[in-house]
Amino acid sequence: xxxxxxxxxxxxxxxxxxxxxxxxxxxxxxxxxxxxxxxxxxxxxxxxxxxxxxxxxxxxxxxxxxxxxxxxxxxxxxxxxxxxxxxxxxxxxxxxxxxxxxxxxxxxxxxxxxxxxxxxxxxxxxxxxxxxxxxxxxxxxxxxxxxxxxxxxxxxxxxxxxxxxxxxxxxxxxxxxxxxxxxxxxxxxxxxxxxxxxxxxxxxxxxxxxxxxxxxxxxxxxxxxxxxxxxxxxxxxxxxxxxxxxxxxxxxxxxxxxxxxxxxxxxxxxxxxxxxxxxxxxxxxxxxxxxxxxxxxxxxxxxxxxxxxxxxxxxxxxxxxxxxxxxxxxxxxxxxxxxxxxxxxxxxxxxxxxxxxxxxxxxxxxxxxxxxxxxxxxxxxxxxxxxxxxxxxxxxxxxxxxxxxxxxxxxxxxxxxxxxxxxxxxx
Amino acid sequence: xxxxxxxxxxxxxxxxxxxxxxxxxxxxxxxxxxxxxxxxxxxxxxxxxxxxxxxxxxxxxxxxxxxxxxxxxxxxxxxxxxxxxxxxxxxxxxxxxxxxxxxxxxxxxxxxxxxxxxxxxxxxxxxxxxxxxxxxxxxxxxxxxxxxxxxxxxxxxxxxxxxxxxxxxxxxxxxxxxxxxxxxxxxxxxxxxxxxxxxxxxxxxxxxxxxxxxxxxxxxxxxxxxxxxxxxxxxxxxxxxxxxxxxxxxxxxxxxxxxxxxxxxxxxxxxxxxxxxxxxxxxxxxxxxxxxxxxxxxxxxxxxxxxxxxxxxxxxxxxxxxxxxxxx
Numbered sequence: 202x203x204x205x206x207x208x209x210x211x212x213x214x215x216x217x218x219x220x221x222x223x224x225x226x227x228x229x230x231x232x233x234x235x236x237x238x239x240x241x242x243x244x245x246x247x248x249x250x251x252x253x254x255x256x257x258x259x260x261x262x263x264x265x266x267x268x269x270x271x272x273x274x275x276x277x278x279x280x281x282x283x284x285x286x287x288x289x290x291x292x293x294x295x296x297x298x299x300x301x302x303x304x305x306x307x308x309x310x311x312x313x314x315x316x317x318x319x320x321x322x323x324x325x326x327x328x329x330x331x332x333x334x335x336x337x338x339x340x341x342x343x344x345x346x347x348x349x350x351x352x353x354x355x356x357x358x359x360x361x362x363x364x365x366x367x368x369x370x371x372x373x374x375x376x377x378x379x380x381x382x383x384x385x386x387x388x389x390x391x392x393x394x395x396x397x398x399x400x401x402x403x404x405x406x407x408x409x410x411x412x413x414x415x416x417x418x419x420x421x422x423x424x425x426x427x428x429x430x431x432x433x434x435x436x437x438x439x440x441x442x443x444x445x446x447x448x449x450x451x452x453x454x455x456x457x458x459x460x461x462x463x464x465x466x467x468x469x470x471x472x473x474x475x476x477x478x479x480x481x482x483x484x485x486x487x488x489x490x491x492x493x494x495x496x497x498x499x500x501x502x503x504x505x506x507x508x509x510x511x512x513x514x515x516x517x518x519x520x521x522x523x524x525x526x527x528x529x530x531x532x533x534x535x536x537x538x539x540x541x542x543x544x545x546x547x548x549x550x551x552x553x554x555x556x557x558x559x560x561x562x563x564x565x566x567x568x569x570x571x572x573x574x575x576x577x578x579x580x581x582x583x584x585x586x587x588x589x590x591x592x593x594x595x596x597x598x599x600x601x602x603x604x605x606x607x608x609x610x611x612x613x614x615x616x617x618x619x620x621x622x623x624x625x626x627x628x
Numbered sequence: 629x630x631x632x633x634x635x636x637x638x639x640x641x642x643x644x645x646x647x648x649x650x651x652x653x654x655x656x657x658x659x660x661x662x663x664x665x666x667x668x669x670x671x672x673x674x675x676x677x678x679x680x681x682x683x684x685x686x687x688x689x690x691x692x693x694x695x696x697x698x699x700x701x702x703x704x705x706x707x708x709x710x711x712x713x714x715x716x717x718x719x720x721x722x723x724x725x726x727x728x729x730x731x732x733x734x735x736x737x738x739x740x741x742x743x744x745x746x747x748x749x750x751x752x753x754x755x756x757x758x759x760x761x762x763x764x765x766x767x768x769x770x771x772x773x774x775x776x777x778x779x780x781x782x783x784x785x786x787x788x789x790x791x792x793x794x795x796x797x798x799x800x801x802x803x804x805x806x807x808x809x810x811x812x813x814x815x816x817x818x819x820x821x822x823x824x825x826x827x828x829x830x831x832x833x834x835x836x837x838x839x840x841x842x843x844x845x846x847x848x849x850x851x852x853x854x855x856x857x858x859x860x861x862x863x864x865x866x867x868x869x870x871x872x873x874x875x876x877x878x879x880x881x882x883x884x885x886x887x888x889x890x891x892x893x894x895x896x897x898x899x900x901x902x903x904x905x906x907x908x909x910x911x912x913x914x915x916x917x918x919x920x921x922x923x924x925x926x927x928x929x930x931x932x933x934x935x936x937x938x939x940x941x942x943x944x945x946x947x948x949x950x951x952x953x954x955x956x
Contacts, residue, residue, distance in 0.1 A: 233760075235877040237768035373926040399926035403878045405869065406885065408642050408800075409916040409928065415798055416635060429878035432770065436872060440780050440800055458770045462874025466780075496701075501694055501767075503705075 222535035223267040224260065224524060226251060226517075227287040229280055229297045232500070235403065236275040236428050238458045239509055241500055243298055244270070246513025248499035249492050253484075254521060256491040261524045262534040277301040284309065293541040294318055294520055300376045303336075308621075310335045316542040320516050321346075321452055321475055325379060326613035328575030330546065331627045333614065337545050339519070339576030340567045341475040341601075343425075344609060346451045347380035348601035349473050349580025350423050351387045353449070356596075363392030366419040370410055370426070370434055373399035377425045380451070384423075386605045404430025411437040424450040431459035439466030449473065449582070455592070456508040460585045468587035471595070473580055476515040476564040478592040480506035484514075484559030508583075508592055515564055522558075523548050546571055565598035571627035575610075578603065631795070638789075638797045639917040640910055645803035647909020648810045649868055653886035654893065654901040655813070656861040661895045663834045663854040664736075666747045670755035672883025674724075674859055677758050679866030679875045680766040681723050683773050685716040691765045713775040717863070724859030725852075727758075732852045740847070759880060768877060773870040777805050806868045810902070813864060817857070817898055826853060834896075884929075888936035894949025903947060904936075911935045 228247055231240030251266040260266055269290055271283035280302030284295060294316045297303055303323035310317045317336045319327065325344050327336040341349070355362055369384060371377035381397055388395040396417065398410045404426060411434075414422060422443065424434055431454045438448050446469040450459065455472020488505060492498050504510040527536045527544025536544070549568040555561055565579035579598035586593060617623070653675065660668040668674075684691060688707040697703055711719070735750055778801035786796035821827035832840040833850045841847060866875070869882050893904025912928040912935070920927045939947065 233763060233768070235881070237763070238770045238876060241768065397925075399924065401926045401929040403881050405873055405878065405882060406646060406928065408646055409639070409913055409920070410925075412635075412639065412642060412798060412917075429873050429876060429881075432876070433873045436779070441798060442781065458874075462770060462772045464772060464774070501697070501705075 250517035643913035651905025728855030894946025897948035900948030
C-alpha cells in the first residue's frame with residue numbers, strides 16, 4: 202500500500218512538474234478525400250523539414266519541434282475544428298492550405314493572438330499588415346500571380362500586349378474569381394482583351410469552355426484551377442490542339458498531378474511559382490540521410506521533390522526562419538505565439554541565408570514588415586517536360602505590378618477595416 | 629449559313645456525346661433500382677473503385693501496400709510487372725463480382741424487408757466505406773489510365789464539316805468511342821434482360837419479390853447478379869471518365885451528373901437513361917452556349933437540374949419511368 206501511494210505521489214509530482222519545452226507547429230493536412238493528391242505531398246514536405254531540423258540540429262535554437270497533425274479533408278468546418286482542438290497546445294503558427302479555412306480563421310487567430318501563414322492562397326489583401334495583424338501571405342499572393350503571368354507575357358511579346366486576347370479559365374468559386382479584378386485592371390493598362398470562362402465545381406466537364414476557346418482563338422489561356430479541374434483542362438487544351446506553351450496555370454495548377462494524366466500531350470504547359478522545383482539542392486541530401494533513410498519520413502516517403510512537397514518544405518523553412526528570428530528578438534528559445542508573430546513580421550529571407558540552409562535560389566528574396574505581410578511579390582514561371590516528367594524553372598523570380606495590386610489591396614483591406622472597426626497599428 | 633448556327637450545331641453534337649457519358653453513369657443506378665428498388669448512392673464510388681482497381685492491376689501495384697509497409701516495416705509498392713489492359717479489365721470485373729457478393733452477403737441480406745429509406749442509407753454508408761477501402765487499397769494519388777482508347781480531335785469529322793460549312797467541328801475521339809460502347813452496352817443489357825433465363829428472373833424479381841420467390845427464384849443470386857452488372861457498368865463509366873481526367877477521388881462525383889438524367893429519364897428504364905442523358909447533355913450545352921455568356925457562364929450544373937425539374941412537373945415518373953399507382 203505504501204509503495205502504491207509513493208508511486209502515485211511520484212506520478213502526480215511528475216505530472217505537475219514543468220513540461221519539456223517544445224515548439225508546437227500544427228499541420229492542418231488533408232490526406233483523405235478528393236483533394237488528398239494535393240494535400241499529401243504538401244504535408245509530407247512540411248513535416249519532413251521539421252523532422253530534419255529535429256534529427257540533424259536538435260530542433261530550432263535547441264528546442265525540438267513538435268508537429269501536431271490534424272486531418273481537415275479540405276473541409277472548412279473540419280479545418281476550424283482542427284484549429285480549435287490544437288490551439289490550446291501552444292500552437293505557434295497555422296498553415297491551413299485552404300482559402301475557405303483561411304477566411305474562417307482570420308478573425309479567430311486575431312482574437313487568439315496566433316499567427317496564420319497562407320502562402321500563395323487565402324485572402325490577398327491580408328498583405329496589408331496594418332489591418333490584418335496576425336495573417337501573413339508572403340512571399341506571393343493570387344494577385345501577384347495574375348500580375349506575374351501578365352508580366353511574363355509582356356516579356357514574351359516585347360513589352361506589348363495590345364490587341365492580344367487572353368482567356369482566363371477559372372474554378373467558379375471565391376478562389377477562382379480572385380484574379381479577375383487584377384486582370385481587368387491590367388487589361389485596361391496594357392490593352393489586351395480579357396475573356397473570363399468559369400468552370401463549375403468540380404470541373405470534370407469543361408467541353409463548353411474549350412469549344413469557346415477553340416472558336417475565339419485567344420492568344421493565351423490562364424488558369425485558376427484546383428483538383429480534377431486542372432487535369433481535365435490540360436487534357437481538353439491538348440484535345441483542341443491549343444499550344445501548350447501559351448497555357449499558363451496558377452501555382453495551384455502546376456504540380457505533377459495536373460499534367461501526368463495527359464501524358465505527352467501536356468508537354469510545354471507552364472505554371473507560375475514562388476519557389477523552385479526538383480531535388481537539385483543540398484538540403485535534399487540531408488532529407489534523404491536524416492529523414493528518409495532513417496524511416497522517419499512523413500507519409501509513404503515517396504513524394505520527396507515533387508512540386509507540392511517542395512512547397513510544403515518551403516513553407517516549413519519560412520516558419521522555422523521566423524522561429525529563429527523570434528528567438529533572436531525575444532531572447533527566449535521556447536517562444537510564445539505573440540513572439541512568433543513578431544518574428545514573422547521581422548523576417549528577412551536573403552540569398553545568403555538560403556545558401557546557408559542548403560536551398561540556393563529555391564525561392565525569392567524578400568522581407569516582411571508591420572505594413573507588408575506579403576513580402577516582395579516576386580513570381581517565377583515553370584514549364585513541364587513530359588518526356589522527362591520534370592518541371593523546370595524557366596524564369597527568374599521577378600517583380601509584379603505593385604501599382605495596380607497595391608491600390609486593390611488598399612481598397613479591399615480598407616473595406617475590411619471599416620467593417621470590423623480595425624484601427625491602424627503600424628504607425 | 630450564319631456562324632452562330634454552325635457553332636450551335638457543333639455544340640449540339642458535343643452535347644449528345646456528353647449525354648452518352650452521363651447516361652453511362654445513370655445506367656448503373658437504373659439497373660439496381662429496377663431490380664431491387666434501391667437507389668444506390670454508392671454507384672459513383674463504385675465507378676471510382678473499379679477504375680482504381682483497374683489501374684492498380686495494370687500497373688502491378690500491391691494492394692494495401694501502405695498498410696502492409698506500416699505494419700511490417702517493409703517497402704513494397706509494386707510487384708514489378710504490368711498487366712495487359714484486356715486481362716486487367718477481366719480481373720477487375722472479377723473484383724466487382726466479389727464486391728457484389730460482399731455487399732449482398734454483409735449488407736443487403738440483413739436488410740431484406742426494410743423501408744427503402746433504410747436501404748438508401750445503407751448505400752450511403754457503403755459509399756463512404758468503399759471510398760476508404762479504395763484509398764487504403766490503392767492510395768490517393770492521381771493515376772493515368774490508358775487502356776488504348778483514342779483521344780483528341782476526330783480529324784475525319786473536322787475535315788468533313790470544314791468542307792461543308794467552312795468550319796471544322798470538334799468531336800473528341802474518346803466521346804465517339806464512348807458512344808459506340810454505350811450503344812453496345814445497352815443492346816447487351818436489353819438482350820440479357822429479354823432473352824436469357826437470368827434476365828427474365830431479374831425482371832420477375834423487379835416486378836414482385838414474393839411472387840418470384842414462390843416460383844423458386846433465388847433472391848440472393850439475382851441481387852448478386854444485379855450488383856455485378858451494375859459494377860460492370862461502373863467499370864465502363866470509370867474507364868471513360870478516368871481516361872478523360874485521370875483516376876482520382878473526384879471520379880465519384882460523376883454521380884452528380886447522373887441524377888438529373890435519372891429524374892428526367894426515370895429510375896426504371898434503360899432507354900430512359902440514354903434518352904435522358906442525351907436531353908440533359910444537349911440542353912445544358914446549348915443553354916451554356918446561348919445564355920451562359922449573358923449571365924456570367926457556369927450554368928451547366930444547375931441548368932441540368934432545372935431541365936429535369938421541368939420534365940418532372942409534367943411526368944413525375946420521368947419520361948420512361950413506370951407510373952406509380954398506390955391503392956389505399
